[in-house]
Amino acid sequence: MIRLQNVEKVYRTSAIETLALNNINLNVKKGEFVSIMGPSGCGKSTLLNIMGLLDEPSRGHIEIDGSKVDKYHDKNLAQLRNKKLGFIFQSFHLINDLSVIDNVEIPLLYRSSSARQRRELAQEALEKVGLSNRMKHFPKQLSGGQKQRVAIARAIVGKPEIILADEPTGNLDSAMGNEILSILQKLNEDGATIVMVTHDDAMARRTHRLIRLFDGTQVL
């Protein structure tokens, strides 16, 4: 589903060069639930951003669902992100000025769908994460766990095949974290391919496969 070949990422400033990822070769199969672990600064988020087409590798190739995306332009990449990928972030990234349901609808704004369709799909996604009773609330009125569930609803509203989660339980207590992971597991059982960055061994053990990074190099 996601294939990375000889991926390298170098951050350059006028003074120094930092090798964030070094020769990463990775193949995430359809329906897999993969976790990425490693110490802070080892390149986990960079790897996830590259997989999510939010960042470009300095070298190497990326394939998403069999398509090489190296030469894709902004418009094609945006379309691919919109249709194939769903993102979940540690700090939720909800827009505080929009209600829960309006936040969930955001990915659908960038594809051709009517207001009615958007509303129906957003309601369906919120029902899946158990927040159908909070649709008119604003993010500030929600707990951390509820916010993350809204973020999951937003990630799945467009029915993407791949979900990329960057420390989705990082800002939550263990009970809330478990709840979020259960939702992700359920989504995986329903067919979604999930790649999750985490610091938590217990969480990682509940996924199909673990990838370990150290100083930008894949060690496991």
Added chain:
Amino acid sequence: MLRHLFKLIWNKKGAHSLLIIEIWASFMVLFGVLSLIAFNLNNYLEPIGFEYKDVWVLDLSTNQDTVNLPEKSLRIMQRIRSYPEVISASRTSANTPFSANQMSNSSTYNKVSVSHDFYVTDEDFSKTLDLPLRKGRWYEESDISARFIPIVINKKMEDKLFANENPLGKLIKENDTLSYKIVGVVDKYKAKGEFMTDNPALFKMLKKEDWDRNVLIKVKPGTDANFEARLVKDIAAMTDQWGIEVSYLSESRKNRQNLTVIPVVIFLVICGFLLTNVALGLFGILNLNIAKRKNEIGLRRAMGATEGNVTTQFLGEIWVLATFSLIIGLIFAVQFPLMHVFDLNSEIYITAILASITVIYIIVTLCAWLPSRQASLIHPALALHED
């Protein structure tokens, strides 16, 4: 997407209220200035109706002399007309073209009363100012013996008093004892120049025995100051201690135009200064706004927004904000044409409203374009990383 933008702005209306007030105030000031410009431009585009080139105004001040003025006046006119340089000359009341003097009155026909400008001139006035007639003729010397004083009106006055009726030969009343008979209709006569409104006008015949101090003289093209000096010298020789002044209509026209143009330019400069301040403020606020919303930009990019979508979104937000302000502004502005404030044509206000809306949208677009474009170029991974 539009609905989404309206929702986003509406939910942040508190934070945007000052910006909305600022755009609203700019719209109102712009509407005022553009109404003034539209009014003057509208007038300017209408012809003044007469020819002012090579026409001089002779101002005769009798000072202490009160003896035989009509006779002296007649002799002076004969002398003026005798010069080969003079094409035509006409005695007229003090409200000569482009002067600051104004005479007005009201006249009634069939119980309809119209206020109008009032000019007293002799039979050569139309020829001297090349004032063409639409209907009938200009009054002649022989008309003075008729029962009613002959007059000529302009089309504006004809429209107000007679609608579809033929005005020629009709009597209009100045009061219960004084009636005038219409012998002709001219098209326009904008005595105060291009920027004057085409007001109803009435020309009454000046009797030979009546004294009036102003004479309009149409001279041949190329007639120079030598003739002017000779004219003044000759007339001075015919009169005793009279003051004689010559001015040119083309010069008076320029002075008159300045009286209108200078205030408009001052208002424009003030308005331009205000709009520049608003634009700079808007630019700063938008830059700050975008810096604060980097996470949101990253998020939208991750959700599938293209660079173009991000640019459009920020531009769209400012357009929505401007639309809110303009809707409030329109509530005030539409009262002007609806209530015919200052008795101006509704078209002037509507033109000013449309022009103000266009200028406001152009300003907000120019101010929002660069910050919006910069927002779209923010790298999504970096934007998402910033807290």
